Amino acid sequence: MDTAIKFIAFDQLNSALDRISEQLDVWVPVASKDQKRVIQFAPYRPGMTLVLDHQTTLGPKQVVLPQVEALFRFDYRKSADEPSRQKVQLEDPHPPAPTLIFGARPCDVKGFLVLDQVFSAGPFVDGIYAARREQTLFATMVCGQQDSACFCSSVGSGPTDRTGSDLWITPIAAGYVVEALSDRAHPVMAWLQEAATELHVAAAGKVQEEAARQQVGNLAVDQCQQHFLQRFADTNYWQEVAGQCLSCGICTFVCPTCYCFSITDEMKDKHGERIRSWDSCMFFTYTLEASGHNPRPSRLERYRNRVGHKFSYFPEKYQGLIACCGCGRCIRNCPVSIDIRKAVQNLQGQNHACS
């Protein structure tokens, strides 16, 4: 088996993906037509132009945890002689196909490590997520395009964080250098035809080094679990950091680590599906109880919960793992520029300005 380092010249990228996509479902970052800034992962089709020099607007979360998916289909069948009796028939969704996510960033992959804790690490395993996760490979790209909202280094990741990835892509002047990080990557490596030269490898090493030197973000998170609990009841504090929140769902929908979902039965006559769809803790309906009571009635409680969940409750439950990958999408996309770094930083009572 060929496990050597491979090289894809820029003009060979599509032909390489054409080959891979014959074997696997491949998702790649592409810009929607005429909208250069909106980049999403989409199923690869021959001829597509990939956008690999920008962080995507939406991460690849939807590949494994789609915004809407059917957990099962159901069908009521009426008995022919006695119409008041009916049988229900269930049908499982189709099993997932092997999938490669090509061109994700370390922050995107870090997001899945958070989701895994909830859905597949046990003790309760979500079969649908786990099956899809099991079938998904990540070809991740070293990151060289941080902006003022990025802070991956602050949450235990970084531009060269290889954790969770199966293949590692480094862009150099002539193309992409591809290394295998896991055994699962070997078949994909085998479909890549051109081996990397020593020059390629050396150039990649330089890019890696340069990227590794970047300290992305200066948020200190070591004590935030406790600090959050101390700040919990400080209404003025939450008014200060999130008074301007509009209660929309952008921050949660673009977040690689947000996983909350809603389950509904959607039915027409006797047929229907039980669907799981993304929910947002920023929405009023998220914690709305059947009685009409809502324990988080205003934006402040909801925003506080978002911070607490990511930086306090989650690490408390999952061995200190912070439920944030530092991708900065929530900051970048917030209509009123709420900065979660500021909300976390100031928990500690420091008057630390975030740039």
Next chain:
Amino acid sequence: MRIGVFVCQCGTNIASTVETEAVAREALQHPDVVYATSYMYTCSEPGQQQIQRAIQEENLQGVVVAACSPRMHEPTFRRAVEKAGLNRFMFEMANIREHVSWISNDRQANTRKAAELVHMAVAKLRFNHPLSPSRVAINKRVLVIGGGVAGIQAALDCAEGGLEVVLVERQPSIGGKMAKLDKTFPTIDCSSCILGPKMVDVAQKENIRLYACSEVESVAGYIGNFSVQIRRKATCVDWNLCTGCGLCMEKCPAKKVPDHFNEDLGNTRAIGIPFPQAIPKKATIDKEHCRQFTRGKCGVCKKICPVGAIDYEMEDEFISEDFGAIIVATGFDLFDHSSYGEYGGGRFPDVISGLQYERILSASGPFGGHIQRPSDGRQPRNIVFIACVGSRDASVDRPYCSGVCCMYIAKQAILTRDHLPDSNCYVFYMDIRSPGKNYDEFVRRAQEEYGVNYIRGRVGKIYPKNNHLIVQGADTLLGAQVEVEADLVVLATGVEASAGARELAEKLRISYDQYGFYMESHPKLRPVETNTAGVYLAGVCQGPKDIPSSVAQGSAAAAKVQALFSRDTIETSPQVALVNERACVACGKCIQVCPFGAIQWKELRGGIQKAEVLPSVCQGCGLCNATCPPKAVQLQHCTDNQILAEIDVLCA
């Protein structure tokens, strides 16, 4: 929910073009439907019993009947399911007769359509909830609008039953068109002899308050609780003082005032009492002709009036009255024959309308009951009557039959022959319509006993020649042209909706047809009700009819009011809007648009404002529901979810 579906065959009305069995079979496939069947006449006693039995045996919680229009039998079936223990709102109807079987002969398409309509009804029913009516007190006063014979009859019948009645009449006197008639068919009894006592009765009944010279200005409220503003037009005579002595009329110097009561055939004065038997017998100033108003000085009547009742400064007065029911008896106007150019277009003084001829015949008329020509006062020898002037003629947008002309021509011809035995009467007619009791016999008497010449055919032209009027027409029975040298031509002008009928309908929120006649609730089964509960119809305002029918309708409307008032309270429909306070965002838009003022603010603890519907005021139009952005206001029994369910059957 356990739903039963009953598909009616309506004899062959539905079954001939809809596979009712197939519709029932398909209904069984819908969710919650546990019973479905097809039956010959679902509305019949055994049909209703079948529904009731199924409710018991199958434990049904909801019923769908696919049959005729819900406007026809929804109340019937609601009562039926209620008798079997279901709430009457756990019922839906699919209209597979008027909307399906009667409008297409395509059996396959009809069956498909009927099945889908049933599916929609089932889908809606799954969102139905039991609703209970509440009760509001009835104000047992009745308003009668219009003081013609129908209104008089209604007012008297109501008063006879002890109700308080307010009668509003636009003219200075009640009596309407009947007061102008000389005799009535088919008995030739004197019109004012039979109407007069009734008019006097109105004046004398203690529980009838008469507002003459008055009009309805605005109507608010709903059955049991209408609030009506009445405009009392300035008569410039204080009626509390006026004794009806007539001195003012005698002395008034304006002598060339057209006498409207006499259909402008004579003159009257600018102040006066319209006719000797007028009720109320009070004087009124005609501002259009009064010199005090036209020239700014005169004051004769003011000087002469022995009780000082004249008040030139008088202004219209508005009074508000509350009622539990309203009877509309606004009568009719006559078709204006000037649109018939071939009959002279109103240019020949001796071509007159039927009502003008009534005045000529009348002993109290302009010529004291002597038949003479308006132009020169000469006694006519040849008199031509032309039927259907402004009736049964689509070219003047009057395609309907006025129903009374054939009879009054016969009457007038008989009276003419009576008065002037030497005269010749000719009647040009299209068909003779004489379906009443003793009516056809009456027409035959005119022809056979009185020798009136009936010529079947239209008149093509009338033109003057040598002090005569030449009437050219066709006799279609002989197939020949006919020419009559007439001295007087009487046009049997048809009936049309009275001026202002549409405006009044809009105030009352009742419907009218394209000619302005008011719509009854059902053409056969609810002839005096309107679609606005508590508003009833009597007389020609509903459609052309003769005196007996008008009187019968007046009595019928009164009976309806009596029945309504026999209870102290009335059920209000629970199909009203309801606010979900949790969802209400207090934007106030529902309050802004409600046509009835049925929504108001309500303050909850902590000063939180929410909208609140007053169920007894709400009429259930659903405008608030359509306007409410978060859909916190839902019209019960026609909620968003119910409409969406019906849409989804068709589209989703």
Next chain:
Amino acid sequence: MTQSHDNPAHKQALTIVGFLCNWCSYGGADTAGVCRFKQPTDLRIIRVPCTGRMDPLFIARSLILGADGVLVSGCHPKDCHYAVGNLYARRRLEVLKRMLPFMGIDGDRFRYTWVSASEGQRWQQVVTEFSEQIRSLGPNPGVTGKSAAAATA
């Protein structure tokens, strides 16, 4: 609803949703039925108390979900059983009618009209004309194009 029928007059059944006010147009449709005025069979009538009840969103939703046509009919202006419901409605419905084509939905698929309870003949005419109009437009592709796909399948 794109079943095909053998009857040549119904090569393809259309889905036309009608929203009729209870007092005037529903009665007008009843009158047309009582008079046996023959009409195309594609219309499915939903009874509402008043056109004022019509949130334009009901119409939008029907067309988005693929209804081939939507017909709203109420009392003539000034003759509303509820006095003014149809006066509000005509503004709202006209705004919707003009907005639909901007979103790529044919405004000709939606019509609103006024028919009184006595106008059975007019109702026959309205239904016939509108059904013909929708027939000439063909099935509504909807916003997903599903009907068009189903038609070719």
Next chain:
Amino acid sequence: MNSDLRSELHKKAEQAWPDLELLIGWQAGYDDLHTTPVFIRDSAEISKLIWNPWCTQNLAVYVAKHFAASSGKDDKKIGVCVKGCDSRSLIALLQENLVARERFYIIGMPCKGIVDLRKLHALSGAARILSVQVNAEQVALKSAAGVLHFPLDEVLMRKCRRCRYPNPLIHDVLVGDPLTPRTDAHEAYNDVAAIERLSLQERLAFWQGELDRCLRCYACRNACPLCVCQDRCIAETRDPKWLTQYMHLPEKFMFHFIHALHLAGRCTECGECERVCPMEIPVALIKEALNKITLELLDFEAGLDPQRVPPLLTFDAGETGI
């Protein structure tokens, strides 16, 4: 460019402060390109207020939703900074009696236009923007790739390039001098007209392509100063259930129909719905199209005259042509 105006803003805010319990304005955000709303409850914080071509948020969004119901302590008012477009939102709220005029102290900001960050990013390409300088009508954009100069007009938001009301139509005090409007009503609907020129099929394809990206994050709705249903929006409620949780095109179309039709005759074209959309869907165009319709049909523009009633909340028995 704005240091003078900024100090004028501070001065006028200080002067007004004795009558205020709260002042809503803009402050610096997490970098030079971003501002964030600030709620000032202490006069010491007035210095946080800024005013520059990045002050993009329409602060009227907070007015009805958060403060309309609360009555002030000691008759103190809520101060709010508004641009010309934002002021129309306030007027629209007044038209619907959703706020009381006397509750607010309105600081008007005549506005030359707000920078569209998407246009800046498009100009800088992949290179990270390091800083941006605005001098009068010129912009200097410094990125990793070097410095670029271009006219300010080129990077203004779409709504600003068609702005007819740069000066607040309602205010208690004005910061800076009134400006001259740039276009007339005729040109204002050019973008709508461009869509209208497409064939029906092209228009449908256009919206299918655009709306397909919708995430139903409801940012467009929540950023709208006139979407007062908020948490009770029928896009989310189960009773009545207008929408499913599916993310098919009909649901997305339906949501945007709900949003737009609820704004028919009410939208003041502040453009916030479009700005906040993370998927860059031109949703404001739908409302502009409706505004064009209500202008042509009913001669109404929202947010101009506080006394006028929005046209779909009233009727005219005598009107013809509809």
